[in-house]
Amino acid sequence: MSTDRKAGKPILLQGNAAVTLGALDAGVQFFGGYPITPSTEIAEILAKELPKRGDKFIQMEDEIGSIAAVLGASIAGLKSMTATSGPGFSLMQENLGFGMQTEIPCVIVNVQRGGPSTGLPTSPAQGDIMQARWGTHGDHPVIALYPDSILECYELTIRAFNLSEKYRTPVILLMDEVLAHMRESVVLPPKDKLKIIHRIKPNVPPEWYKHYKRNPKYISPVASFGEGYRFHITGLTHDESGFPTQVPEEVNDMMDRLLRKITDNLDDIIQIEPFYMDDAEIAIFAAGVVARSAKEAIIQARKKGIKVGLIRPLTIWPFPDHDVENMLESTRAVIIAEMNQGQLINEVKRVTKYGQHSRFYRIQKYNGLVITPDEILRKIAEVA
Amino acid sequence: MKKEIRLSGSGGQGLILAGIILSEAAIMDSKKVLQSQSYGPESRGGSSRSDVIISDETIYFPRAVNLDILLSLTQEAADKFLCNLKSNGYLIYDSSVIKVNPIDGEAIGIPFAEIAIKKFKTAIVTNIISLTFLCKVTEIVSIHSLKSAIKARVKEKFIDLNMKAVRQGIKLAEKYLSERG
Secondary structure, three states, rough: OOOOOOOOOEEEEEEHHHHHHHHHOOOOOOOEEEEOOOHHHHHHHHHHHHOOHHHHHEOOOHHHHHHHHHHHHOOOOOOOHHHHOOOHHHHHHHHHHHHHHOOOOOOEEEEOOOOOOOEOOOOOOOOOOOHHHHHHHOOOEEEEOOOOHHHHHHHHHHHHHHHHEEEEEEOEEEEEHHHHOEEEEEEEEHHOOOOOOOOOOOOOOOHHHHOOOOOOOOOOOOOEEEEOOOOOOOOEEEEEOEEOOOOHHHHHHHHHHHHHHHHOOOHOOOOOOEEOOOOOOOEEOOOOHHHHHHHHHHHHHHHHOOOOEEEOOOOOEOOOOOHHHHHHHHEEEEEEEEEOOHHHHHHHHHHHHOOOEEEEEEEEEOOOOOOOHHHHHHHHHHHH | OOOEEEEEEOOOOHHHHHHHHHHHHHOOOOOOEEEEEEEOEEEEEEEEEEEEEEOOOOOOOOOOOOEEEEOOOOOHHHHHHHEEEEEEEEEEEEEOOOOOOOOOOEEEEEEEHOOOOOOOOOOHHHHHHHHHHHHHOOOOOOOOHHHHHHHHHOHHHHHHHHHHHHHHHHHHHHHHHHHHO
């Protein structure tokens, strides 16, 4: 399994290997995980690479322990990550919420496979999109990214680390099994061209430090354990100092802070790729590997003169409400193609004004096979 | 130009590696390439496959569905994957295990495994002999790139053996091409 990182010239790279290169380039210092298909290569490669750098890899007893270890390592100051699939992601939900509540940066890769439960270990599915959004309880915003190429597996892993460090929150990288396992020719950027973000450290004396200091940007510097700063971390709703509170104003402050550090920065967080959307009368909405099938279908449909385009979210959460709404304004129909029983379609419906789109079409496939360009072409023909 | 190639046989025959080598040779020929493979129990025995899509343009759909070239080293793999071969596609099969041409039309049967054992005393080079044969006959990648890709992938102590296997593959291809005329 090669992880040679040659910048500027094309190399053959597997999706899971690309994630590890992205993580290493982003400066990952700790991986805690429990290997599971189809994400195993991520753990396998980092188990080899991290110790070479003097960094830590630990295989935990299960996924509950894995994310606990990741959160602990991060609060000790290390850039931390884990990688899993649906069954493991389910086990991580409680501590994922803890990470959000306590504002601990980390990256969680979920290479999706067929579910529910142990489901289809080696087959692709896009069934965890809503789990990524609402898998853990309570109100919370979430950042989740969704690549459609091997290069993007690399780029979005770096971006996941950057966003987690910047917004002081766990970030989820959702992947399709197909991308995780396939290999593709990619050209990686030179390392010195990368923008790597590190969490802001406090510059006040320890006795002045507040772990969740109020400020208009809702993001405050973060000290690590062992640096001389004293602070308290709890999953209970807390005040600026980190101690539990039930004072309604303080509860409000904390809840607003968690929400608004994300919603005030949507322009920075959201990425979306329009593909042939300028004059599109029909839009396809799809993510990941399905978007690749859609692109192939669009190129063929365009040869027949059908004006069809694709809207592809790279940031799937927060959902790109405004971009999708704007791009759909001039279309007369939208086809939502997804490898599940209907998760994205409700989001697209939610953001389009009532009555504006009388025509919604769906392609939903959940038998372990990828939606093909032919299937999308047939639906385009039906719509056109 | 877009070509879809499937290397098929049984788990352990080195076809995944052969697919990776073919892909890296295609990259050296300045092509876009996408490789995928069977994942699951069949990669440890049973029929296994390694698919390579080679194109001048961006490859979007990652599955090989209309094969231009199918290499089959076992009967089971040939039976399973023939339905994916284009009507004018190349079928190259190992005639040491597949005794009868599996299709009505023209196909290329070469006893790769027998030749490997006879000339090299090991079946382990069957993948490289048959891959080289495939590349030489179909010209899907240049032999120069194929050799470089093999050298970059296999352990140093096995490079000599593999280069000999390449020469054997070329010899078989040249013989086949001259007989075909």
